Amino acid sequence: MLVDTNKNSNKEVSSTLLEVKGLRIEGLSEKGWQEIVCGVDLTLKRGEILGLIGESGAGKSTIGLAAMGYARDGCRITAGEIIFDGIELHSAPENEKRKLRGTRISYVPQSAAAAFNPAHRLLEQFAEGPVDHGVMSRKEAKEKGRALYRSLDLPDPDNIGERWSHQVSGGQLQRMMVAMAMACGPDLIVFDEPTTALAVTTQIEVLKTIKEIVVDRNVAAIYITHDLAVVAQLADQLMVLRYGNLVEVNSTGQILEAPKQEYTRDLLDARTRHEKTTAQISNPEILLSIDNITAGYGKGPDILQEVSISVERGRTVAVVGESGSGKSTLARVITGLLPPRSGDIRFQTDILPAALAQRTKQQLQKTQMIYQLPDVALNPRQRVRDVIGRPLSFYLGLRGKEKERRIIGLLEQIELSEKYIDRLPDELSGGEKQRVCIARALAAEPELIVCDEVTSALDTIVAKAILDLLQKLQHELQLTYLFISHDLDTVASIADQVVVLYAGRVAEQGSKSAVFQPPFHPYTRLLLSSVPEMKQGWLEQTLTTREAKAGIAREVKITKRGCPFAERCPEAISEICSNERPPLQTPASGHFFACQHTPEILLK
Amino acid sequence: MLNILKIFSSAPWSAKFGMVVILFYAVISIFAPFIAPYGETELLGRAYEVWSDKFLLGTDNLGRDMLSRLIYGARNTIGLALTITLIAFVLGSLTGMIAAALGGWVDQVLSRIVDVLMSIPSLIFALLILSIFGTAMPYLIATIAILDATRVFRLARATAMNVAVMDYVEVARLRGEKQGWVIRKEILPNITAPLLAEFGLRFCFVFLFISALSFLGLGIQPPTADWGSMVRDNATLIAFDDITPLLPAGAIALLTVAMNFVVDWMLHKSSGLKDVG
Numbered sequence: 002m003l004v005d006t007n008k009n010s011n012k013e014v015s016s017t018l019l020e021v022k023g024l025r026i027e028g029l030s031e032k033g034w035q036e037i038v039c040g041v042d043l044t045l046k047r048g049e050i051l052g053l054i055g056e057s058g059a060g061k062s063t064i065g066l067a068a069m070g071y072a073r074d075g076c077r078i079t080a081g082e083i084i085f086d087g088i089e090l091h092s093a094p095e096n097e098k099r100k101l102r103g104t105r106i107s108y109v110p111q112s113a114a115a116a117f118n119p120a121h122r123l124l125e126q127f128a129e130g131p132v133d134h135g136v137m138s139r140k141e142a143k144e145k146g147r148a149l150y151r152s153l154d155l156p157d158p159d160n161i162g163e164r165w166s167h168q169v170s171g172g173q174l175q176r177m178m179v180a181m182a183m184a185c186g187p188d189l190i191v192f193d194e195p196t197t198a199l200a201v202t203t204q205i206e207v208l209k210t211i212k213e214i215v216v217d218r219n220v221a222a223i224y225i226t227h228d229l230a231v232v233a234q235l236a237d238q239l240m241v242l243r244y245g246n247l248v249e250v251n252s253t254g255q256i257l258e259a260p261k262q263e264y265t266r267d268l269l270d271a272r273t274r275h276e277k278t279t280a281q282i283s284n285p286e287i288l289l290s291i292d293n294i295t296a297g298y299g300k301g302p303d304i305l306q307e308v309s310i311s312v313e314r315g316r317t318v319a320v321v322g323e324s325g326s327g328k329s330t331l332a333r334v335i336t337g338l339l340p341p342r343s344g345d346i347r348f349q350t351d352i353l354p355a356a357l358a359q360r361t362k363q364q365l366q367k368t369q370m371i372y373q374l375p376d377v378a379l380n381p382r383q384r385v386r387d388v389i390g391r392p393l394s395f396y397l398g399l400r401g402k403e404k405e406r407r408i409i410g411l412l413e414q415i416e417l418s419e420k421y422i423d424r425l426p427d428e429l430s431g432g433e434k435q436r437v438c439i440a441r442a443l444a445a446e447p448e449l450i451v452c453d454e455v456t457s458a459l460d461t462i463v464a465k466a467i468l469d470l471l472q473k474l475q476h477e478l479q480l481t482y483l484f485i486s487h488d489l490d491t492v493a494s495i496a497d498q499v500v501v502l503y504a505g506r507v508a509e510q511g512s513k514s515a516v517f518q519p520p521f522h523p524y525t526r527l528l529l530s531s532v533p534e535m536k537q538g539w540l541e542q543t544l545t546t547r548e549a550k551a552g553i554a555r556e557v558k559i560t561k562r563g564c565p566f567a568e569r570c571p572e573a574i575s576e577i578c579s580n581e582r583p584p585l586q587t588p589a590s591g592h593f594f595a596c597q598h599t600p601e602i603l604l605k
Numbered sequence: 606m607l608n609i610l611k612i613f614s615s616a617p618w619s620a621k622f623g624m625v626v627i628l629f630y631a632v633i634s635i636f637a638p639f640i641a642p643y644g645e646t647e648l649l650g651r652a653y654e655v656w657s658d659k660f661l662l663g664t665d666n667l668g669r670d671m672l673s674r675l676i677y678g679a680r681n682t683i684g685l686a687l688t689i690t691l692i693a694f695v696l697g698s699l700t701g702m703i704a705a706a707l708g709g710w711v712d713q714v715l716s717r718i719v720d721v722l723m724s725i726p727s728l729i730f731a732l733l734i735l736s737i738f739g740t741a742m743p744y745l746i747a748t749i750a751i752l753d754a755t756r757v758f759r760l761a762r763a764t765a766m767n768v769a770v771m772d773y774v775e776v777a778r779l780r781g782e783k784q785g786w787v788i789r790k791e792i793l794p795n796i797t798a799p800l801l802a803e804f805g806l807r808f809c810f811v812f813l814f815i816s817a818l819s820f821l822g823l824g825i826q827p828p829t830a831d832w833g834s835m836v837r838d839n840a841t842l843i844a845f846d847d848i849t850p851l852l853p854a855g856a857i858a859l860l861t862v863a864m865n866f867v868v869d870w871m872l873h874k875s876s877g878l879k880d881v882g
Contacts, residue, residue, distance in 0.1 A: 337779075338779070365781045370779060377771050377772045377773065380790075380795070381795065396780075
C-alpha cells in the first residue's frame with residue numbers, strides 16, 4: 002500500500018472526476034415509490050478507487066449505476082447532482098449520456114457469464130462499443146482487444162477472442178469483461194461485485210487483473226462489494242452504506258484500523274475469522290462412513306474417485322475444494338440422488354441402499370439437506386406453516402394442535418417469531434428464508450444434516466448469524482453436519498474435521514488444526530493462501546508466493562493417471578507426479594494427504 | 606368475496622369489460638329457458654320474417670324465432686365448448702405434468718404421441734374422425750378434446766419442466782414423497798397461472814372450432830340451436846341486405862374478444878411484470 006500512496010501523490014490528485022451531491026433515488030415496490038438511496042454525497046478524484054460496502058439492500062449498485070446517470074427499470078433519480086468531469090448527468094439528455102457510457106465511463110457486472118451474449122464471439126462483443134461510438138474501426142478495435150488480452154496474460158491472446166462465452170472459464174470471462182470495459186480507455190469504471198460469484202483462487206486472478214488495469218493505468222473506479230477484505234486490496238477510500246444511507250466514509254486504512262461507527266465494526270467483525278474449538282467427545286461413534294465411492298453422471302467420467310470419508314456423531318466435517326472438485330456430487334451420492342458406480346455408504350452400522358427410491362422412510366428421515374440458494378429451496382406457493390409442517394406430519398404423523406405447537410417451537414429454535422407462520426417465501430429476507438430451510442430440516446428430527454454452501458449466497462453479517470445458529474443447534478441437539486463449502490473462512494469457523502477434495506479425489510483429510518496448521522498438501526496451501534485477508538497489501542504479497550504463481554488461473558481437470566493437481570503444483574516432480582498415483586502420507590494418526598513428498602520435505 | 610371484488614377493481618378497463626361480457630353470456634346460457642320468448646325448435650311463422658314486435662330479430666329459414674335460437678345457441682355452444690376445454694385441460698395438464706415429473710421413457714412416449722397428433726392438421730383430422738364415426742355428441746367431444754389436449758400437454762410439460770428442476774422439488778423427493786404429491790403440491794401450484802391463461806385462449810379456439818365444424822355440417826346437429834350452423838342456415842339473407850345472420854357470428858366474436866381481454870390481463874399478472882408508472 003505504501004507503494005500505492007507514493008504513486009498517488011505523483012499523479013494529479015487535485016482534479017475531481019466525479020462529484021455526486023445529495024443523491025436521492027426511489028424504487029417502485031408494492032407500496033408505491035419508496036426511497037432507496039437517501040441523500041448520498043461522494044467525490045472521486047482522477048485515478049482514485051472508491052469502495053462501496055454494504056449488505057444487499059444498501060443501495061450500492063443503485064448508486065454505482067447512478068454514477069453513470071443511469072437508473073434501473075423501476076428506479077428513478079429524484080434529486081441530486083451527478084457531475085462527471087463538468088457534465089451534469091442527472092439532467093443531461095439521454096443521447097448525451099449515451100455518448101459517455103462505454104467510452105468515458107464503463108461498467109463491469111457481477112456475472113460475466115450472464116453479461117456476455119452467448120450468440121456472439123467474444124472479440125466481436127469487445128469491438129461493438131468502440132465501433133458503435135465511432136472511436137475505432139472494427140479492425141482497430143479487434144487489434145486493441147488482442148493487445149489488451151495479451152497485456153492481461155490471458156492464455157492464447159491472439160485467438161481467445163474468437164471463442165464463444167461458454168468455451169472460456171468463469172475467471173477468464175470476468176477478466177475479458179474487464180478488458181472490454183477498457184476498450185475506449187475510460188476515465189471511470191464501475192465494478193459491481195465482479196468477484197462475488199467466483200471461487201477464491203479465481204477471485205485472486207480477477208483482482209490481479211483489476212489492480213493492473215485500474216491502478217497501473219490510472220483509471221478511477223467505483224468498486225461495489227459486500228466483502229471488505231476484497232475491496233481493501235484495491236480501494237483508496239471506503240464508503241460504508243446501509244439502507245441507502247451513508248454510515249461512514251474514510252480512507253481504507255482508517256476504516257480497517259479505526260472504524261468509527263458501530264455498523265462498520267459489525268461488518269469487520271463478521272469478516273474476521275472466529276476459530277471454533279473442538280470439544281472432546283468421550284467415545285466417538287461413527288455416524289456416516291463412505292467407503293471407496295466412485296461416481297459419475299451418465300456415461301461421463303468418474304467425478305468422484307475412490308473417496309472415503311467418515312463422520313463422527315456430533316461433529317462437523319467440512320468438505321472443501323474449488324468448483325469442479327466434486328463437492329456437490331458427493332452430497333448427491335450421500336442423499337441417494339446419484340447412485341455411485343462402486344463403494345458403500347454406511348449409516349451407523351447399516352449399509353444404505355444406493356438409490357433414493359430403495360431407502361426407507363426412517364433412513365431418509367435421518368439425513369436432511371440444506372441448500373445454497375434458499376430462494377429456490379422453498380416453494381414460492383407454500384407458507385412457512387406448510388414448509389415446516391410437512392415433514393412433521395410425513396415422518397412423525399403429527400396433526401392439528403400438536404403439529405402447530407411443534408411448528409412454533411421450531412420457529413423459536415431458528416429465532417423467528419410466531420408471526421412468521423403464515424408468511425410466503427416472498428415475504429422473507431434471504432437470511433430468514435435460510436432459517437426456514439433449517440427449520441424444515443430440523444422438523445424431521447435428523448441425525449445428519451448435509452449443508453451445501455449454505456452461506457455463500459448470503460451477506461457477511463447474515464451468513465455469520467446463520468453459522469452461529471447452526472452451531473447453537475448442534476450443541477443443543479447433538480447434530481452432525483457435513484458442511485460443503487469453498488469458503489475457508491466459513492470452514493475454519495465451523496468445522497471439526499476437514500476433507501480437501503480436488504478433482505474428485507481426497508487430497509488431504511484430518512482434524513481442522515492438523516490440516517490447516519500448518520498446511521501440508523500444496524493444494525491446501527493454495528486454497529489457504531487465496532483467502533483474502535483483512536489487510537492492505539495482502540494481494541501483492543500473495544501473488545508473489547510460489548503457490549499462487551503455479552496454481553491460480555488454472556482449472557480443475559479430472560484425470561485417471563497420476564496426481565490431478567500435478568500441473569498446478571509448485572512442488573511437482575516432473576514425470577513422476579503426472580504418471581504415478583501419489584501415496585498416502587500420514588503425519589499424525591487420523592490425518593493423511595496424498596502426495597509424493599513426505600511431510601518433512603513439504604514443511605521445509 | 607371481498608377479495609374477488611378487490612381483484613376486480615384493480616383490473617384494467619379491458620379486463621373489466623371482458624369479465625362483464627363473460628358474466629352476461631353465463632347468465633344467458635344458464636337461464637335460457639326463462640329468458641327466451643319462444644322454444645328452441647318451435648316453428649312459429651313463415652321463413653325469413655323481418656324484425657318485428659312479435660319476432661324481435663325475425664325468423665330463420667324454417668320460421669323459428671331467431672332471438673330464442675340465439676339464446677339457446679349460447680347455452681349449447683358455450684356448454685359444449687366448456688366441456689371440451691375442461692376435458693382437454695384435465696387430460697393435457699395431467700399427462701404434461703407426469704411427463705415432466707417422471708421424465709425418461711414416459712416423457713418420450715407421451716411427447717412422441719403428441720407430436721404425431723399435432724403433425725396432422727386439426728381440421729382435417731376432425732373431419733376424418735367425424736366422418737368415420739359419425740357426428741354423435743360423444744365423438745365430437747372426444748375428438749376436439751384430444752386435439753386440444755395436445756396443446757395443453759405442451760404447455761404443461763414445458764412449464765412443469767422448469768419447476769421440476771427446482772431445489773424444493775428435490776427436497777420433496779429426498780423426503781420420500783410420492784410422485785402424486787410432488788405433482789399436486791409442488792408442481793401444480795406453480796404452473797396454475799399460465800395454465801389458467803391458456804384455459805381462456807383454448808376455450809376461444811374450441812369455440813371457434815365447433816362453430817367451424819357446425820358451419821361445415823359436422824358439428825352440433827339440427828334441430829339443436831348453435832351459432833355456427835345458424836350462420837350457415839341463414840347466410841343467404843346477407844344477399845338481401847339483412848344483417849340477421851351476422852348476429853350469431855357477432856356473438857361469437859364478442860365472446861372471443863372478451864375472453865382474450867381477460868386472458869391478457871391474467872397473463873400479465875402471472876408474468877410478474879410491474880407496471881412502470
